[in-house]
Amino acid sequence: MTDDLERLANGVLWPGFLGTEAPQWLRGELHDGLAGVVYFGQNVGDGLPALSAEILAANPDALIGIDEEGGSVTRLESATGSTVPGAAQLGLLDDSAATERTGAELARRVRAVGANVVLGPVADVNTDPRNPVIGVRAFGDDEALVSRHVIATIDGIQDAGVAACVKHFPGHGDTHMDSHHALPEITLDLEEFERVHLEPFRAAVDAGVDAVMTAHIVVPAWGPQPATLNPRVLGMLRDWGFDGVIITDALDMAAIRETVGLGGGAAAALAAGADLLCIGNPTNPGDAASADQDERDFHATRDGIVAALRDGSLSRARVEEAAARVAALAAKLRAAAEHHHDAHDDFDAAEIVRRTVTLAGAAPEAATELAVIDARRRSTLAVDSAGSYVANALADGGLRVRLDVASTSLAEQDRVVDEVAAAPGTTVVLIDRPDTDAAQRALVERTAARDPRAVVVNVGLPTRSALPLPTIEVAAASRLGAQTARDALLGRFAVQQRMTSAG
Incomplete structure (x- = not known):
């Protein structure tokens, strides 16, 4: 009681x-x-x-x-x-x-x-x-x-x-x-x-x-x-x-x-x-x-x-x-x-996100399929978006490899890059902290040297300093963001160019 x-x-x-x-x-x-x-x-x-x-x-x-x-x-x-x-x-x-x-x-x-x-x-x-x-x-x-x-x-x-x-x-x-x-x-x-x-x-x-x-x-x-x-x-x-x-x-x-x-x-x-x-x-x-x-x-x-x-x-x-x-x-x-009304009928989440996604760097050739290296940091208690769904939506059936750059040797990272580069499709390096995680940036730089046709998808804050590969800036680790980045890389819509590297 x-x-x-x-x-x-x-x-x-x-x-x-x-x-x-x-x-x-x-x-x-x-x-x-x-x-x-x-x-x-x-x-x-x-x-x-x-x-x-x-x-x-x-x-x-x-x-x-x-x-x-x-x-x-x-x-x-x-x-x-x-x-x-x-x-x-x-x-x-x-x-x-x-x-x-x-x-x-x-x-x-x-x-x-x-x-x-x-x-x-x-x-x-x-x-x-x-x-x-x-x-x-x-x-x-x-x-x-x-x-x-x-x-x-x-x-x-x-x-x-x-x-x-x-x-x-x-x-x-x-x-x-x-x-x-x-x-x-x-x-x-x-x-x-x-x-x-x-x-x-x-x-x-x-x-x-x-x-x-x-x-x-x-x-x-x-x-x-x-x-x-x-x-x-x-x-x-x-x-x-x-x-x-x-x-x-x-x-x-x-x-x-x-x-x-x-x-x-x-x-x-x-x-x-x-x-x-x-x-x-x-x-x-x-x-x-x-x-x-x-x-x-x-x-x-x-x-x-x-x-x-x-x-x-x-x-x-x-x-x-x-x-x-x-x-x-x-x-x-x-x-x-008792008196609520539903959300606006004109809500189109995909259209809103397409307007937010940008390309930094030269436009890559349209891909036919994507092979993804997921190099993002681990989840936090508040943000569980380091789960596999972002990389899965991006790869959509293609090769997907999880790579913890904080704990993996450079030799092993290079082996993974070579393995993915040899797979069908365009190599995508999926990152979320390019300006604050030196290991993520270093992976992108080594990937550029080994696979110049690779691209980057960044689901974190837009980078303030340019990366050596074309970069799709998504600004959300979400399924919708990953699907939009995939559509951009497959040439399904014209992604807008990011005007300045400092954004």
Whole structure:
């Protein structure tokens, strides 16, 4: 039986869970006021609409969130790759109408499976090209451009009756560490940080965004705590007039779990001004995860809140305020669900992406088939797009070889290049970090020497310095991006030339 304080805590908790069916513990907590759930890739299957219906039957006010950004980050298409344009592609195109239509399409897809919160758009300004966790998830490195497209995406999502949640406040774009594994610190000049990185979040608040997700980053000028646990940082949003839901990034990320812990982090985040606590993906510990990791993480988080309420270090009024904001959003979404309209009928994802893909260097001869060397970096916890679907869509039945340039000798790399060059079709070197990974660039240079007719497909940020082979710039590790690059190399449409190498 859930006691009064546990029920109060339930109203601000947003767990992930294992499996494609709602476990018994989750259904019970939903009946006892649990705020909702977050879907991750392991929850997605053909039965997702039925799963959502089961969750909403247990709690009709449940918020069901999903990281559906398009481009390199998808949960709904995690097995096959996204078929929606990504943020960097939309930023390069800089067509606000196309971005708004993309937001509406994301909302339509999310609503079709019974969810009601899109954990996006990314409002980070990606000013550090080394950034391992944002990169092409951002619209770009200019705050005015990012602000434009954040507003357009919010309009598309929320006009379709789904909540948008901009992330990762106060801005994760100037980091070169991944907060899933460590606690990044922003050492940027504070005036510049406020002018550049806060601007898209201000724009989102002014546009009426429903929710804002915090980042586990430290800005030393604002204190030693990560933003998620920092009342000064979260207070800025309220000072700007934001009265929506402040959602934490996942509390199971190392930046929180390995410092203050799940329970301590949850209590501290609420005390700092957060309203809804995303507990995270129970598969993140990998092989160390228990069969009941989801339930363990949930109870560890709730126990921390209840203990803090009992000892007075967390005020009941603060948790009631947070729960009321969560409930207000749920009520708004229930009303919107009764009056929603579908995305624009004129949405053509393939046409949008064709307009964003460019060619740097001389035009190669049209290929008849492609043989792919996949030299991209490994997946991160946030971005699982290093999966095989990008290379598979590019090769489309042709030879495909995975090559980890970080751990493979040059002699072995050369052997692979020669093997692929001898295969039928045009050699394609698939990369994602040409400006920041010297080993990827070196592979391209050696491939150019051994197979001058080879080409490059770059699914990361467009390169700032020219490569020695013709390069198709895709700016998203998605199935749609790979299919578009393939069509370009096969001569199925005229890809536009990238005007300058600095782009």
